Amino acid sequence: MSSKLLAAAGSWYGLGFVLLAGSGFWSPEKVFGQSGNSGLAARDTVVVKDLEAAIVNAEGLVRKYPDSDFTPSAMFQLVELYVKRATYDFQQRMSNYEQELKRFDAGELKAEPVMPRVSYGKAIEMGYRIMQQYPTAPFNDKVIYRIALCQMEEGNRDLSRDYFQRLLEEYPKSEYVIEANFRLGEYYFDKRDFQAATDFYAKLLDQWQNPFYQMSLYKLAWSYYNTNNFPKAISTFIFLIDDIKRVNQAQDATVLGKTKMDLRNEAIEYLAQCFADYGGPDKARKFLEQFRGKDYGIDIFFKLADLYQARNFYEESTRTLEITLEMWPLYEQAPLLQSKIVENYLKSGDQKKAETARENLVKNYGPGSAWLAKYPQGEVHDKAVTLAEQNLYILGTEAQAQAQAASSIENYRRAIQLYEQFITKFPDSKDAAKITYYLAESQFEIKEFAAAAESYQQVMVKHPQSEFVDDAAYNRILSHFEEMNTAGAHDSSTFVLANFLGSGAQDTLKVPNAIYPKLLVACNDFAIMMGKSERLAEVLMKYGESLVTLKAYKLAHGVYEKVITERPQSPYVVQAHMLHAQCSMENQEYLLAEKWARKVTEQYPDSVKQVVRAHRIISTAKFKLAEGFKERGEFAVAAKAFENIAATTPDSSIGELAFAESAVQYDKSGEKEKAIEIYEKFYLKFPNSARIDEALFRAAALCEETQKWTRAAQNYLALVNARPTSPYAAKAMFAAARCYENGDLLENALNTYDRFVALFEHEIDSYLEALVRSGEICYKRKDYAKASDYYQRAVTKYAIATESGLQPDPFMTAQAQFMLGELQLDTYKSVKLEPPIDKSLQRKQGLFNDILAVYKDAALYQVGEWYTAASYRIGEVYEEFGRAFWESPRPANVSEEVMAKYENQLALKIRPFKERAYETYQGTLRQAEENGITNSWVDKSRERVHSLAVELGYEAPVNAPANGEALPPADGAGTGMHGNGQGLNTATAKSNQ
Numbered sequence: 001m002s003s004k005l006l007a008a009a010g011s012w013y014g015l016g017f018v019l020l021a022g023s024g025f026w027s028p029e030k031v032f033g034q035s036g037n038s039g040l041a042a043r044d045t046v047v048v049k050d051l052e053a054a055i056v057n058a059e060g061l062v063r064k065y066p067d068s069d070f071t072p073s074a075m076f077q078l079v080e081l082y083v084k085r086a087t088y089d090f091q092q093r094m095s096n097y098e099q100e101l102k103r104f105d106a107g108e109l110k111a112e113p114v115m116p117r118v119s120y121g122k123a124i125e126m127g128y129r130i131m132q133q134y135p136t137a138p139f140n141d142k143v144i145y146r147i148a149l150c151q152m153e154e155g156n157r158d159l160s161r162d163y164f165q166r167l168l169e170e171y172p173k174s175e176y177v178i179e180a181n182f183r184l185g186e187y188y189f190d191k192r193d194f195q196a197a198t199d200f201y202a203k204l205l206d207q208w209q210n211p212f213y214q215m216s217l218y219k220l221a222w223s224y225y226n227t228n229n230f231p232k233a234i235s236t237f238i239f240l241i242d243d244i245k246r247v248n249q250a251q252d253a254t255v256l257g258k259t260k261m262d263l264r265n266e267a268i269e270y271l272a273q274c275f276a277d278y279g280g281p282d283k284a285r286k287f288l289e290q291f292r293g294k295d296y297g298i299d300i301f302f303k304l305a306d307l308y309q310a311r312n313f314y315e316e317s318t319r320t321l322e323i324t325l326e327m328w329p330l331y332e333q334a335p336l337l338q339s340k341i342v343e344n345y346l347k348s349g350d351q352k353k354a355e356t357a358r359e360n361l362v363k364n365y366g367p368g369s370a371w372l373a374k375y376p377q378g379e380v381h382d383k384a385v386t387l388a389e390q391n392l393y394i395l396g397t398e399a400q401a402q403a404q405a406a407s408s409i410e411n412y413r414r415a416i417q418l419y420e421q422f423i424t425k426f427p428d429s430k431d432a433a434k435i436t437y438y439l440a441e442s443q444f445e446i447k448e449f450a451a452a453a454e455s456y457q458q459v460m461v462k463h464p465q466s467e468f469v470d471d472a473a474y475n476r477i478l479s480h481f482e483e484m485n486t487a488g489a490h491d492s493s494t495f496v497l498a499n500f501l502g503s504g505a506q507d508t509l510k511v512p513n514a515i516y517p518k519l520l521v522a523c524n525d526f527a528i529m530m531g532k533s534e535r536l537a538e539v540l541m542k543y544g545e546s547l548v549t550l551k552a553y554k555l556a557h558g559v560y561e562k563v564i565t566e567r568p569q570s571p572y573v574v575q576a577h578m579l580h581a582q583c584s585m586e587n588q589e590y591l592l593a594e595k596w597a598r599k600v601t602e603q604y605p606d607s608v609k610q611v612v613r614a615h616r617i618i619s620t621a622k623f624k625l626a627e628g629f630k631e632r633g634e635f636a637v638a639a640k641a642f643e644n645i646a647a648t649t650p651d652s653s654i655g656e657l658a659f660a661e662s663a664v665q666y667d668k669s670g671e672k673e674k675a676i677e678i679y680e681k682f683y684l685k686f687p688n689s690a691r692i693d694e695a696l697f698r699a700a701a702l703c704e705e706t707q708k709w710t711r712a713a714q715n716y717l718a719l720v721n722a723r724p725t726s727p728y729a730a731k732a733m734f735a736a737a738r739c740y741e742n743g744d745l746l747e748n749a750l751n752t753y754d755r756f757v758a759l760f761e762h763e764i765d766s767y768l769e770a771l772v773r774s775g776e777i778c779y780k781r782k783d784y785a786k787a788s789d790y791y792q793r794a795v796t797k798y799a800i801a802t803e804s805g806l807q808p809d810p811f812m813t814a815q816a817q818f819m820l821g822e823l824q825l826d827t828y829k830s831v832k833l834e835p836p837i838d839k840s841l842q843r844k845q846g847l848f849n850d851i852l853a854v855y856k857d858a859a860l861y862q863v864g865e866w867y868t869a870a871s872y873r874i875g876e877v878y879e880e881f882g883r884a885f886w887e888s889p890r891p892a893n894v895s896e897e898v899m900a901k902y903e904n905q906l907a908l909k910i911r912p913f914k915e916r917a918y919e920t921y922q923g924t925l926r927q928a929e930e931n932g933i934t935n936s937w938v939d940k941s942r943e944r945v946h947s948l949a950v951e952l953g954y955e956a957p958v959n960a961p962a963n964g965e966a967l968p969p970a971d972g973a974g975t976g977m978h979g980n981g982q983g984l985n986t987a988t989a990k991s992n993q
Contacts, residue, residue, distance in 0.1 A: 048088065055081045072134040075126055079146055082123035090118040120150035141171040145180075152183070161187045178204060182212040185219060194223040225274055281308075281320035298328055305340060314348035330374055335365040335384040342391065355398070358391040366392070367425045389429055392422045396435065400442055415442045433459055433466030440475065449483035452476075453518065460529065470533050473526045477539060480519035487513050495520070501558060502528040509550055519546060527562065537563050537570035544579055553583040574600055574610045581617045590621040597621070612650070619649035623658060630665060639665035643678065646685075656686050660695060667702065676702045676711075683718060693719050693726035700735065709743030712736075713752070730760040734770060746777045753777075764801050764808045768794050772812040775819060784823050791816040791823075814861035818870050821854040825873065829880055833888035848881050868924055868937035875920035875944060882913035911952070918948040 058078045065071055093116035100113040127147040130137060137143070148163035164180040164187075171177070185200035201223065204216040281304060301324040308317035321337045321344070328334070338361040345354035365371050366388030375381040396418035403411035419439035423432060440455030456479060459472035495517040498506045501524065511517055523543035530536060544559040560583070563576035570576075577600045584593035600607065600614035626641035642662035649655045659682050666675035679699030683692050696719035703712035716736035720729045737752035753770040761767055775790030794816035801808050828847040833840045855877065858870035891902060924941040928934070949955075 051081065051084055051088065055085060072130060072137045072139075075130050075134075076139060076143060079123045079126045079130070079143070082126060083120055083146070083150065086118060086120050086123065090116060117155070118153055120154055124150050141167060141174040141176060144171070145174075145176045148180070148183070157187060157190075178210045178212060182216060185216065189219055189223060192226070194226045198223045198227075280316055281323050298324060298331060298333075301327075302333075302337070305337070309340070309344060309347070312347070314344040318344045330371060332375065332380045334371060335361060335380075335387045338365060339387055339391070351398075355395060358395050362388045362392045362395070362421075362425075385426075389422075389426050389431070392418060392425065393431055393435065396422055396438065400438060403442065403445065409446050412442045412446045415439075416446075433463035433468050436463065437466075437468040437472055440472065440479075444475065444479055444482075447482070447486065449479045449486065453479035453483065453522065457522075457525075460525070464529070470530060470535065473522075473530050473533070474535050474539065477519065477522045477526060477542065480515060480522050481542075484513065484515045484519060487515055497521075497524065497555070499528070500524065500555065501562060503558075507552070507555060509552055509555075511550065516546070516550075527559075531566075537567040537572040537576075540567075541572050541575065541579075544576075544583075548579070548583060548586075551586070553587040556580075556583045574604045574607045577604075578610055578613055578617070581614070581621075585617065585621060585624070588624075590624045594618050594621040615649065616651045616654060619645055619651050619654040619658070622649075623654060626658070626661070630661075635665045635669035636671070639663075639669055639671070639674075652686070656682075656689050656691065659685060660691055663695070663698070667698075672702050672706060675699075676706075676708075680715065683722065687722070693723040693728040693732070696722070697728045697732055700732065700739075704735075704739060707742075709739040710745065713739035713743070713745075713748070717752070724759075730756070730763045730766060733760065734763075734766045737770065737773070741773065741777070746781070750774055750777050764797075764806055765812070768798060768808060768812040768816075771797065772816045772819075775816060779819065779823075788820065788823050791819050795820070810861040811863050811866070814858055814863035814866035814870075817854065817858035817861065818866045818873075821851055821858060821870065821873060824851045824854060825877075828877070831884070833884050835889065837888065844881070844884055848877060852877055864928075864931055864933045865935055865937070868928055868933055868935060868941070871920060871924040871927070872937045872941050872944075875917040875924070875941065878913045878917035878920065879944075879948075882910040882917070885910050885913075914948055914952060918945065918952060918954075921945045921948070 055078065058074055058081060061074045062071060062078065065074075068074075097113055097116055100109060103109045104112050124147055127143050127150075130143050131140060131147075134140070144163050144167045148160050148167065151157075151163060152160035161184060164183050167174060167176060167180045168184075174180075181200045181203045185197045185204075188194070188196035188200065198220055201216040201220040204210060204212050205220070281301070301320055305317045305320040305324070308314070308320060318341050321341050324331070324337055325334055331337070338357065342354050342357040342361065345351075345357055363369065365384045367385070372381065372384060375384065396415050399411050399415035399418055402408065403415055416439060419435050419442065422429070422435045423439070426432060429435070436455055436459045440452045440459065443449075443452035443455055453476045456472040456476035459466065459468050460476070463469060490512045491514070492510060492512050493514070495509050495511045496506055497509055497517075497520055500507060509520075511520075520543070523539060523546065526533070526539045527536065527543065530539070533539075540559050540563045544556045544563075547553075547556040547559060557580060560576040560580040563570060564573055564580070567573060577596050581593045581596035581600075584590070584596060594617070597614040597617035601611050601618070605611060622641065622645045626638050626645060629635075629638035629641055639662045642658045642665060646655045646659035646662060649658065659678060663675045663678040663682065666672070666678060676699050679695045679702070682689070682695040686692065689695075696715050700712045700715035700719070703709075703715060713736040716732040716739065719726065719732040720736075723729060726732075733752060733756045737749050737756060740746070740749035740752055753774040756770045757767060757774075771790045771794035775787045775794070778784070778787035778790060794813055798808055798810070798813035824847065828844075828851050831840065831844045831847060833844060852874060855870040855873045859867045859874070861867070885906060888906075890899060894902070921941040921944045925938065925945060928938040928941075
């Protein structure tokens, strides 16, 4: 029923009707059935009909017999019947109102229904007629009483007052006088005319047996209170309490709707209010000292404390409670009072004092306290223990919360101390598991990881069925991980891991420190004890990882297999397969690794990343097996295996390695053509590989070995085209040119050399050789002008390079310089001394000087081969000059004698050239001997020395020139070209390298 409905109900079956029921006139039960105090009963159709019939009959009697002696009584009966009918009608309307109000509250009606009002108009009107027509009727006091009550119920309180006043004045001995005084007291009390109210209430106190006595006493005290007459109010309330306790009125358990306990409690409440307004707790203490033996003293203080608290006077409330505990320290509700002190401090915002109050509650009323010793069992004992437990719980959790908010180590340590106290005092508490878990959490936060792990373990051991056991088991492992991360120097030792995964098996492991065994045991315990945990797979993965770190691959296998078999739907199952395979790899069990990796590809094809990794493991395992063949010298088998891996693996990096390795193994097995084929395919299969240049270079080199010159050149050039910046590029292009040259594809060779010269000027030695070889090709093709150009470019480039601080190999430049001489030699030889002799001699002399200078420059490079060649040519140039003289035309028409003389003179003129030639050849031989040079030029020089020795008339060959320029100018004769004892550069020609 809604509050409005209750209020309405209170207005029509209130105190007035209760009194009528007591006087026998009528009662709600007679009208509505036996409904008790819960409201009106459902409509009784029979009773309603009877009521209507009674009204009709009574009205008929009054009309038919208006002057009969019984007419006044019949009229009064109508008054009572009208009251009943009005009450019934009101009940009907209230019932409808209640239904409509429910519909309004449910949103079914837009407008809120109007609460009905009771109307006793007919009853009041009939009462007025009685008073007018029969003013001396003997029951007119009842009529006035009824009119007063009906006016009161209709809310006409002033009219009601007037009729109660009339009752007192006209019928001072009526049985309704007591109630009339009480109603008038109530009227003035409600009007807050407390002085007038006290006058009427006081009239009831000399008749203590009347039903209004205690209520009047109660209202009298309240009136004193409202007029600030606190002493009288206090005394009256205390008197009321004592009276309630003293007088036993078993037949009257309630007073005006209130039980005696209600009155007592309200009296105590108003006593508390009096003390609150009249001096506070200390004055109450002084006043109540005289009533120390009374049982309501504590109740008054209790209520006073509540009153102060309700008014937000927390300091006064706390003081009241403290006085109560001082006066009654072993009061059975003392723990509750201490709890209220805590509550006051909390409401006043004094957290610190609240904590102290909680600590006092735990200390004074918890386990080990004197108070608890007085109450060793029973409800108060249990409640005190519960309060102490709750407050110690709050102290700990609040300390932890404060620590979390401020990251305060000090508060964490306080929380730890409180949690440890809780566990000691309340080991069997329903919160013991939670507190032990919170203890571990706090220890973890201040990095006391070993202690945290121990506390987490206690949750597992002592509270295996708690909601925290899963988190505790998991966090125990994390604690050991953190403990290991903060550990100092490692001190390896051996450790026996017992009951591995609950199998009963044990294994000895080498661990890096003393923490690792604790970690392994924690993981193993989780695996055994937490078989239903959602975290099992995660923990097993960590367990496996830890074992892998120790290289305990066999044990790790067992862990990963447990994930696979017991958690097949876990998000870790694919990773477990992969790690199982990797452990097999580490254990060199390559076939087993391939097996587990292949399961991933077959059973979990949607795990794209893991499938890629699995294929890589499969390929790697095969690669390792192939390497085994290679290490055992089974090159052909290894080559086939590597080739198969390259053809089947989806992993391009492994495929690349395998492909390259297969070529190497084919090469080692003697299948060079197959090796070349694979190297060449490598370029096509892995166009972006960093190994392309190496593969093509190796293919070309193998082609060279088998004299496939064109194919070799093409592979070399493919390398350059694919990787122009490769470190192999210059060497490859040069080699391509050489291969074309070896294959007699001279035009291709020349073009390739030209390309090399254009691209690789920084490769100075090869650059010079390319120019020289280009010159050779042109020389062979008798394109002497172009050959000369190449040779001259080589000489010039060498000079520039040496001037810039480089030290190129002089061999090719010496050859180029020599070949420049060779290009002039035929021209020089072809010039004859013919008439006119002066002109031909002049030309011959000029060519002589030029060619001699060229060969001398070639010798200056001090390259053994080209030194001996140039030196020989210098001797030959001298001889040629003498020969030209000897073969010049003879004078005509002279005698034999004159001719003989002429030829003798000519021989004398030629001899110096032969001697110079002889000396040059001798110098060549000497340098060759000193530098260990043997070649065709040395042989030719030796032949010429012998021939000239005969021509010159020498008895034996002379090893050194007699005087003059036997060799081209050098820094020191007889000591080599440098004059420092180093001798000649004996490098040989670079052809066919």
